Amino acid sequence: MKETSTADFDKIDLKILRALQSDGRLTNADLAQRVNVSAATCHRRTQRLFDEGYITGVRAEVAPAAVGLGALVMVGVVLDRSTPESFAAFEGAAMELKEVLDCNLVAGDFDYLLKIRVRDMADFNKLHGEKLIALPGVRQTRTFFVMKEVKESARLPF
């Protein structure tokens, strides 16, 4: 199981992955043409990429501001204790918070780094005071308000 190295994709598979990463709603016919292969083959290839889990999903990206989520905030979290139970409890609770878009266990000055979307600063203050610092085992948080989203969710560079 070589998880960290490229799976056995040929040039066609890679082209399909790249094309669908750019436009997930490409029709099979268009995709086939772009990849220089018949529709039938393209269909089979694409199906395989989905079935075998190389494509984990296709999502429409909704403009955050349009749905009242204009504010992006990063939060570093330090826990009280570094026990497996402590980590598990925090992770479980963080999973439940819908405002938490990403949650990563990291090595460095923090235990976790969270990416959070809310309507505005007032909303974040409320979330911070009522929910974040109340998450299990939280000793300290450090907030980084995002003032400008320079680059956001770029495509995977492969």
Place this chain on the structure above:
Amino acid sequence: MKETSTADFDKIDLKILRALQSDGRLTNADLAQRVNVSAATCHRRTQRLFDEGYITGVRAEVAPAAVGLGALVMVGVVLDRSTPESFAAFEGAAMELKEVLDCNLVAGDFDYLLKIRVRDMADFNKLHGEKLIALPGVRQTRTFFVMKEVKESARLPF
């Protein structure tokens, strides 16, 4: 221009946005059924959401490990000077680095927070030594290796 508040969506629009956020490849027919509206209406609504920019794109999510990008790293960056030129130069250069998936200007201990994907630690070391610290105006960087991706790119909570 009320950028931070919810645009004028009715319940149907919101349902469409949510459905496509979960599965961007839903056929118009399925979407129409799920939203309880005729195919024609659903098609028109969806088209509008794309045309008016409320859906900024539809992307297939490719399993990072499958394409040799198993390592995720967050990097905090502090610049030498806080001049507009300095920021612009850094942002321009960061945009060019394909390994940099996200780049955000933040308020707090750092000037920028970067999200980076590479094959492994060795790859990151190379990137860090050859490219990151060479970005224009960088005084200091702080690296956070992600040891566990607890939650990744969750859907927008609206």
Place this chain on the structure above:
DNA sequence: GAGACAATGAAAGAAACTTCCACAGCAGAT
């Protein structure tokens, strides 16, 4: 070469897309 195997493209019935059209609901003016 011969045989086994995997992958391919053409074809065709089924499904979906996308446009056109007539109609319903609603607001404002008369």
Place this chain on the structure above:
DNA sequence: ATCTGCTGTGGAAGTTTCTTTCATTGTCTC
């Protein structure tokens, strides 16, 4: 109250696309 314009709706129909089947091609091994 009625008219009028406007917006949004669903049915229908022609066109496109999907998805399966099948015969064929190319490759590898012996």
